[in-house]
Structure formats: structure tokens, C-alpha cells
Amino acid sequence: MFAFIHFLAFLIVTGYAVYLFAHLVYSRIVFIKLGRKANLKVDIKQRLQEFLANVFGHKKLLKDPKSGIMHLILFYGFIILQLGAIELIFKGFLKGFSYPIGAAHRYFQLSQEITAFLVLVAIGYAFYRRYIEKLPRLKRGFKAGLVVFFLSTLMLSIFFTLAFERLWLLAEVQQQANFVVYAPISSLLATLFSSVSVTTAAVLFYFFWWVHLLILLSFLVYVPQSKHAHILFAPINIAIRDTKPAGQLTSIDFSDETLETYGVGQIVDFRQNQLIDLYACVECGRCTNSCPASHTGKTLSPMELIVKMRDHLTEKGAAITSRSPWLPEFAFQQTTATQLAKAKNARQTFNVNLIGDVITEEELWACTTCRNCEDQCPVANEHVEMVIDLRRHLVLTEGQMPSEAARYFQNVERQSNPWGISRRERINWREQREDIEVSTVQEIDQFDYLFWVGSMGSFDQRSQKIAQSLAKIMNAAGVTFAILGNEERNSGDTARRMGNEFLFQQLAEENIAILQKYNVTKIITIDPHIYNTFKHEYPEFGLKAEVYHHTELILQWLKEGRLKLTKTVEEQVAYHDSCYLGRYNEIYDIPREILRAVPGVHLLELERNRDDSMCCGAGGGMMWLEERQGTRVNEERTEQALAVNPTAIGSNCPYCLTMLSDGTKAKDVEQQVKTLDIAEIVEKAL
Template sequence: MDALALNFWEAQHIYITKIFLPILIGFIVLSLGLIALFIFSFRRQHYRLWHLGKPENCSGQWATRLKMVLAVVFGHQRIWKMAESYPGTTHLLIFWGILLIFLGKVIRLFSYPVGLTSPPQPLFLYASFLSEIGGVMVITGGLLAFFRRYLLKPSRLDTKPDNHVIFILGFVILTTGYLAKAYRMVGAGTGIPSDWFSWAPVSYLLSPFILILPSEALNEILVWHRVFVHAIPSSFLLLYVAISRSGLKHLFLSPLNIFYRSLKPKGALNPIPDFDEAETFGARKISEFTWKQLLDLEACTRCGRCQDHCPAHLTEKPLSPKKVILDLRAHLHEKGKPLLWSQPPKEEDDPSLVGGVIADDTLWACTFCLNCYEQCPVFISAFDKIIEMRRYLVLMETRYPSELREVFRNMERRSNPWGAEKRLRAEWAKALSVKTLAEDPKVDFLYFPGCFKGFDDRNQRVAIAMVKILQKAGVKFGILGPEEGCCGDPARRIGNEYLYKILTEANIETMNRYQVKKILTTCPHCFTNLKNEYPQFGGNFEVIHQTEFLYDLVKHQKLKLKGIDPITVTYHDSCYLGRYNQIYETPRMILSSIPGVKLKEMERSRSQSFCCGAGGGRMWMEEHVGKRINEARIEQALELRPDVIATACPYCLTMLGDGLKTKGMEGTVKSLDIAELLEKSLAE
């Protein structure tokens, strides 16, 4: 090693031991105090707040939970899945840049106990390089974030003083860190070895601009000054995070929320515990949510992705999932203020969440499309809070849109939303010689058409097509006929858990009486309830949706297809089939297997598909505000100039058909179920 390098490292050794070591010791002592303060603050500001809520068991399957935390936190799996390259790249740069900075700092701490050498061991030089590159990544990501938040200003972002503080402190800490190292390099007074660029490229490039004083004592004072200018903002930032409700707390709240996320089937609602003995139903007060739902509120990062994909919000309804979460969080913090001083929360003058914190119209605008949950990077949903408040309105105050009164009455009396006679449920099947289980219980599958197929003329054509396919393939099946009842989905999503329980238990009793094992459904709403929610009431069946079953028939060549005249088809993903059950590809594979079909994709498809507007009981409610959701979806489909808009859901089929009529396109573009298209393509 040449004399320049030896002199340089000798001078660095003096600075490191004489100046940086005392500051480091002081910083470690301060950090221990900040950690203790953080634990104290966490318990008072967060842990106690969450335990205002009801118990919820989120334990078990630790390996699965930890695996998802690693994938989402370190791999940014959820952000990349959303195909948002700008914010995704920004967050990735900042997150991994901070990790590299800390990794480099922690490694260099060990240079003291293992003993310093001149020059230092290569490991510590690499650590210096990691910190330098990490800083560049954070600055780059920070500039991208600054440009997006303060110049582009997307509507989903709301900028608060906390954001200003974070940007300012982050910029000061990073720049002073580089300047302190550059000053230390120049202050040695020996010149800087050329290879130092490899270990501290940014500081090396800054070093020519550093002013050096003629006195060594003055230079030492300046080094102390530069170090303190770097250390004080760093300490203040740690203190700020420890005691405030800064947005930076998502650094630990988000991983916690990901770890404790529900592992139940997506969108499955929780039953009301001890329903027969319960004195209240749903959530009127913030304490009537579960502790995990309260953690959801605090884990929200205000990114607004849920809002950007909410069909109600995008059609000017009074619902923003982001605002629902933030309004509930603000109420939680207000309610929890006494806990900061170890006092019990005040019960008097406790405003009702419903109609007070959250407006009635906001709750009834939700279609339960699950897009808020699907798009959230940290698995926060608004729908589970909305259903609890709906349950309170329906079961405790009987306060709901007037058009639902008749729907409830019809389901109570005749087990269908239209109030049609039960004996008419299977009239469509008589000409096809379909037997009921009462006539022949020895079948391989119970075909469960659902209410739409039973009573709606348009959807009966889908059931007829499905039956013809099953008969063509030689499938042995039967139906319940007049004994079939509504699956209960509208009642449950509207909030009438009592009615849902009655309908569910009646269906389960009937199916068990016939020893049903396998159920084939055409309606994704029936499919979701029978498969994912009936087990809550003891109904354990193997449930298959028609798209899975039909694809299996096509795949194993149990159906011969002759094809149809060439047509352009775009497929509309049902929320309950797609986001609820992750069935995206089989419907497309069925369509692609039909000779003559050219498949085109809408911009909003698969996990980002736009709702038809009928879910959450909205099928039976009027849209009085904003644009109709089904018309917005039809406009998206018509951009592709299709001949057919295909779907695999009776709700969607009805809403798409209505949308085409409104647009005056019903004679030009058809809305068809996949089963209808497949049946038309069958060879004689």
C-alpha cells in the first residue's frame, strides 16, 4: 500500500476513534431510551386501542403468515401485482434503500469490538458501499415520491403536515450523512486515495466541494459540527416516530396487519357469535368491532388504491373505502384519548357510528365487490366494517332502503327475492325431463340453479343450456326443484343475518336429508355461499362452479365442438367468481376452445375487473346518485366493439343486459352466459 493510502487511513482511524466513537456510544444509549419509549408508546397508543375491540382468533398457521409477510414486505408482491409501476418502483427504492443503509451501519458497528485496522477489513468497506448506494436509492425514491405527491397530485393522495416533516427530515439526514463523510475524508489533510470512490462514491464526488480550514483544531470542530448536524435530525426522527402517530408507523403496523390477516376464504363474512343469546347485533360503537378490525384502521397507509378501484366511488356514489377507514380511525383515536392517561374510555355522549361517523347512504352504496381488499397492499378491507354497521341498521333499528322490505318479506315467505311461488321454481326443467332428488336421489351431482335460474326468464335460458350440456356429456344429476331455497346471499350481504341463518339451515337440512355430497352451481353468489360460508353452519359439501365443470368436460373431450360463426367476445369477470374465488382462467379457456370465438380483454379485467353493480344486495336497490355502475361497465366493454359480452353470473348477465338496453345496443351486442355459447357450439 502506498504512503498516501497509509496516511489517509491513519487519519481516518484517529477521527473514527476520537470523534465518531463517543458520538456512537451516545447514540446507542439514546437509542435504548428511544426503544423503551417506543414500547411504552406502542402499548398506550396502539395495543390498548385495539383491545377496545372484541376478541378475534387470528392465531395459527404461523409459517403461512410469515411467508406472506416476507413476500409482501420484502418482495412487494401486492404492489407489483397491481401493475402500478410508478408508486411500486418508488416504494421499492425507498424501502430497500433504507434496509441497505441500516445494514451498512450495523455491520460497521462491529468494527469497534473486532478492532480497527488501517485500512479496515474489506467487510467494513463493503458496508460503507451498501450505505452509500442505499442513500442514493432513498433519495431517488424520495424525489419520485415528492414529484408525484406535490406536482402530479393524484386525487387519491391526501397530503398532511406529517408528509412534509418526513420529506424534510429524510432529506436532511441523507444529505448531512454524505457531507459528514465527505468532510471527514477531506479533513484528513492527506489527500484521498483514488480507490475510495469504490467504497463511498457519493461522498467522494462531494469531497472537492468541501471547504477546509487552515487550522487542524478548527477542522476538528467542523467535523464535530457536521456529525451533530447528522445525528440530531436522526435522533429527532426516531423520537418523532416513537411518540407520534406518524405515517412512518406503517413500517411496523403494516407487517403486523399482513401477519394477522384473515386466512378464511376471501370475502367470507363472519357469523354473529352466539346469535340466539346475543343482545345486540352489528356495530353501533367502535368497541363492537374486533381488535383485528381496529388494527386494520391503524394500518391504513392512505395510499388510496382502494378508492381508485371502487365502482361506487368511480360512479360518484357517496362511498370511498379509504374515507370509511380513515373516518373510523379518527373516531377510534378520539375515543381512545383517555387511554393515553390510563383512564377508561368515556361511554357518555358516545355517537353512533351509523349516521354519525359513517352516513347511511355510504353503507348502502357498497356492492361488496371485494376490490378494496384485493387492491390494498396490506390486506385492509372496508366491506367487513360496512357489513357490521349494516347488521346494526337492519337487525337493531330496521333502518334500510324501503325497496328492501318486500325483498325480505319474499325471502321469508317463499325463499326467493321476487316472491314467486315455490312450486314454479323448476317449471323450466320439465320439458327437459330433469328429475328432482325426491324422484331419484341417486345422482352424482346436485345441480343448484339458484333463484335467478328458477324465476327469471332470461336466466332460465342459461339453465336450459347448462342442462343440455350435462345431458350431452352423460352426467347423472338432479335438482331439488320446489325444495330448493334461496342460498341467502342477498340477505347476508344486506345485513339480515337472522334471515340468512334461517335460509341456510333450511337448505342444509334438505341437502343432508338427500345425503348430498357434490353440488354444481351456475351462480357465483350461490357458489361462494355454499362453498365458503355454509360450513359455518355445518353444511360441508364439495361445491363446483359451472365454469370449472365445463372446462373439465372440454379438456377431457367429453364434448364435441363444431364451432360457431366468427364473433368477437369480451369476458366480464364476476366479482364473486374472480376476486372471491380466484377463478379467472377457466372461463377464458372455455371461450378460447370454441372455434370461431376471438377473445378480447377489457382494460379492467381479472383481479381489477369492474363490478356490474348488483352485489351486496344492490340488485334490489335503486341507484339514485351518480352514474349507474352497470352503464359504466358497458361503456368499458363497448370500447372493444365486441359482438358478445360474455359472463358466468346471472347477476352480471342481468345488469349487462340492462346496460345494453339503456345504451340502445341490445340489437347490436349480445350479453350471453358462457354455458349458452358453449351449448351453441356443440356438435349434433
């Protein structure tokens, strides 16, 4: 009779849990499918490589070695323990059951106990980091503690179930419990409880067997409706993420007459692959921890941005589909009262504005588009394009933007530069130095490279010196080059990231027409933002040319012997990696090789460097917007550079140079610490 009731209870409990799990997972899939369909590239090889590297290799997670190793143990631990869990369930119905693998079973049992022990240690370390060390990026509270309880209880129940099974079986044959090498933990526990009777051992075996089963099933049901949904959605997110270059945004088709709005104004306006990001988020806080806006006291937190949109999608999805997102409801009464109430009131839910009620405009305009959040994210979430999609809605559909942004767009539209200076003055920078030769495309028949000077190099007095230094370097290397002069327009890269997609596309088409007019095949620029846009975004609109950042060609000319660095430049250079050359295009070593080649230069590395380099604060249009919250990003980055005691701060970007120069002025050290572009440092050594 006991066996029948036991088996029936198992079927009822397990069946109910599996039903709840399936309902919850399917509900979230239905919510995701409310979004627009994604037109993803079919590039199986790249996807497979990234999947293996980040899911099974934990490449991103191991950027933080401590938590990475901890998660690696948990990940592989649970894969290994699934085999043991199946055997343990069978033990509840077949007394003394074990896999029929002969003598190999002892080694299987040893692997299970060692793995369970390591998982328990990893859980203990997770508890330590969250509640004792209290890492700022990690949330603390009931939900986080609940997972620690689930997993630690699950591991302990394995040991106690095996221990009392051992005592039960040994007592029946009247053998004394003793320590066994291939069952080190369960046999040790059995030895400690060796005085219990056969009946007590049997009762305790079934007690811990049920504890193990109930915890396992409870965790199964809890996973889809918690941050641990990443167990299900993160591998999918990594496998089907958009594999276009990091620096390429998805375009709006303005010829599509069915579009009534532009950008994302409602959660369901996101593409389905973007909505998977929301459920893939593990709330680890790495994105927020690395975000320059969050780091300097702005309201933007990339993690909270994702979490708020995830909760909003769940509420709106429940309202649209009438599917309950929280089960069983009696266990989520508070959640049901506070969150599900909106879902049941469709009118109230539909009246919630994504921008305004869920996300504030201040959050969106604080983003520098540096991609540090994405680079740190272990589940391949793409925060930046979501922010830009939301900005597009504000700018193109609502016509709402900061006054500085409106002025920027107006100046670019009228004079094709951010300051509104007459476009006829774009060529004036070359007249300021008599020792450089710079020809326009109208003045020269043939040239190797078209030097795209950009608005910063053409109009900004400080950045003009970078353009002049590069011209001097190209003259010294015997390189034939030309500029468009007053025919050059703004590249539109900043306008695009500020949300004005229409202006960007207009400028792109005009610029490409000019480049085709003069049969340009190779372009060099001093601006990583222009470099990124020309290399990754302009080809979609018809550009067919090789694009180079000036550091790439300077190093090439040095290796070819076309440049001779004979003068000593005695500088301790703290090198700052710009976001758009570094994280966007993975160029880290080239600038460093150049600096090492300059006689007298000693390269200093900042604490945050390479792919973890902190943004200067100019990206995403922030160069032209006021920072009204917290401290200035450029001052924070300047402090980081000054911490290594440099005589100069080196960069590869006119925006970075401007921001860092302002930073040294704010810190009152501009007389002691210079700010120099790599081209300027190389020119000093010619």
C-alpha cells in the same frame, strides 16, 4: 468538556425520543386491545408464506410496478442503512470510528453510499408522483411533504457527515481530498469543500451528525402518530390477519345469551385483528382508486372509511384510557386543540356515534362487496367484513335499512325469492323448452349432480335461459342431474352481505337439511354468489358436499370429450370477470379456456380484467338497491366492455349478465352487442 456535553446531550435527546416512541406505540396497542378478542386459526405455514410474499416480496405493492419498485428500494434501503446509522452514531464519539472488518469495510461503505443514493432517488420519485404528476389517489399537503423532507434530509445528512469527517481526518494528516471509488458521493462532496480548515471541517461534521440524529429521532417519534405507523403495524397485520377463505364471513352466535347487540355499533365492537387494520393503513389510496362505488361518484371511499375509524379509535381510546395519543404536545398543539379535546371530554367522546357521526349510512350501503379494495391493499386490510359488520348492526340491532332492503328481506322470508313470487313457480323454468330434460329429486332415484338453480335462474326471465342452456349442456354430456324444484329455497348469500345474518343462518340450516334429506354429494350452480356461499360458508353449518361452478364442469367435460363443439360461433367476446368467481375464488383461466375452445369465438380482454376486474354493481345487495349517488356502476362497466369493440359481452354470473344487459340498453347498443353467459355460448356451439 465538549465531549462530555456532547455525550450528555445525546443521551438526553435520544432517551426522550425513545420514551415518546415507546409511549405512543404502547398507547395504540392499548387502544387496539379495547376491541373484542379474535379467534384466529393456527396456520403458521400459510401465515409465513403470506408474510414473506407481501412483506419481503412486496407482492401486493408490485401490482403497481412503479410505486412497488420505489417502495422496495425504500424498504430494503432502510434495512441496509441501519447498519450504517449505528456506525455513524459511534463516529460522533470515537473519532474516525469504523467497523473492524478490515478491507471489507470499503465495500460496506460503498454499499451504504449506493443505497443512500438510491433511497434519495426513490424519495425524489415519490415527490414527483405526489406533487408533479399529482396522482389522484395520493394525498398532498403538509404531512405528506413532511415525510419527504425527513427522508431526503436524512439521506443528505449521511453524505455530508461522511464528507466532512473525511476532510477533518485528511486535514490533520495534511492530505488532499480526492475522489474515492468506494466512497463516491461523500468523497466527491469532500473534494468540493476541500478548501475548508480543520476546525471548520470538524464543526461541520458535528453539525451534520446532529442533523442526522435529530431527523432520525424526529421521524422515530412521528411514525406512530402518522400514516407511517404502517411501518410497525403492517407486518403484524399481514402476519395475524384472518386466513379463512376470502369468501367466508365470521358468523354471529345467536345462541350466546350475553350478546346485547349484533354487529358493530361502536368502534370497540370490532375484533382486535380488525382494529390493527386501522393503524396498518398507509393511505396509499389504492383501495379507493379501484373501488367501483368511489369510481362512480358515491360517497364511499374505502381509504377514508379506514382513516375515519382510525381517528375515532384514537380519540375514543384516549378517552377510555386517559393516555395522550399525540406527543410531544407542544408540537401537536393544533391536533391537540381539534382532536384531543374530544378525548379529554369523555362525555362528548362517548356520545359520538360510529354510524352517523363518523361513518354515514350512505357509505355503508354503497359497498358492492367486490373486494377490489382488499385485493389492492398492500397491508392486508379487510374492508368488506368491517362494512358488513356495520350493516349487521343497522339491520339486526337498529332495524334501519333502505326500504328496498326491507322489501327484499320480507320477500325472501315469505316466498324465498327477492321478488315475492309464489315459491310454487320456482320449477316453471324447465317447462319453457321441450328440448331439455330436467328431473326433480322426487322424479329420479339417482343422480350425479344436484343442480342448484338459485332464485335468479328460477324466476328471472333472462337468467332462466342460462339455466336452460346448462341443462342442455348436461343432457349433451350424458350427465345425470336433478333439481330440488319447489323445495329449493333462497341461498341467503345476499341477505348475509346486506347485514341480515339471522335470515342467512335460518336459510342455510333449512337448505342443508333438504340437501341431507336427498343425500346430495355434488352440487353445480350457475351463480358465483351461491357457489361461494355453499363452498366456503355452508360447511360451518353442516354442509358436506362438493360444490362446482358450471364453468368448472363444462371445461372438464370438454377435456373428457363428453362435449363436442361442432358449430361455429362468430363472436368477438369481451369477457367480464365476476367478483365472486374471480377475486373471491381465483377462477380466471377456466372461463377463458372454454371461450377459446368454442369455434369462431375471439376472446377480447377488458382493460380492467382478472383480479382488477371492475364490479358489475350488483354485489352486496346492490342488485336490489337504488343507486342514488353518482353514475350507475353497471353503465361504467359496460362502457369499459364496449371500449374493446365486441359483438358480445360474456360473463359467468346471472347478476353480472343482468347488470351488463341493462348497461347495453342504457347505452342503446343492445341490438349490436349481445350479453351472453358462457353456458349460452357453449350451447350455441353444440
